[in-house]
Amino acid sequence: MSTTQQTLTNERAESGAGRDERLKVAVIVASTREGRFAPTVAEWFAAQTAQRDDLDVDVIDLAEARLPDGLSEQRGPEVSGITPRLDAADAFVIVTPEYNHSFPATLKTAIDWHYAEWRAKPVGFVSYGGMAGGLRAVEQLRQVFAELHAVTVRDTVxxxxxxxxxxESGEPHDPTGPAAAAKTMLDQLAWWGHTLREGKTTRPYAA
Known part of the structure; x- marks a missing residue:
């Protein structure tokens, strides 16, 4: 093999390794209400993640998942449709509004249908709402995910x-502030995601 061919082979191998090393992030869109503002926020955030080459993002819209309201021992096709996607994720980002100082019931249902899928993985938040900006929903979600052995990152959007x-085009009037907040949160999420993923390969998590 010539020097040039060897160089190209090495570059392809390095490129492939880079793809394998990317963090798999499931972005969960929590709101399912008619007339929801969620798509605007979620599409903006997805554009932020697209600027990074260290993330492999899977957007799970609960309005499309249509999970059953009640829990049972039998998992129907709707639940089975998202379970492997959650299981494959190394980290999560929850895009949520605030309803009456809390988060949507559909999100709680999605959380409660699963357990091991969340365990020993980091969770970041993108929240929105009125004066509080959805932060009261985030504070409650931190307690919920702590019960599931997940790690929530400090900074939020x-x-x-x-x-x-x-x-009207779905772009923030302030293009710099939210983008900077998203970068900070994703940097923290990536650190925790890689650290926990590598840790679990050498020492199983004791739940």
Missing amino acids: SFHGVWNCFD
């Missing part, structure tokens, strides 16, 4: 008075 934060 939050949109206060969200209806006035975006223009």
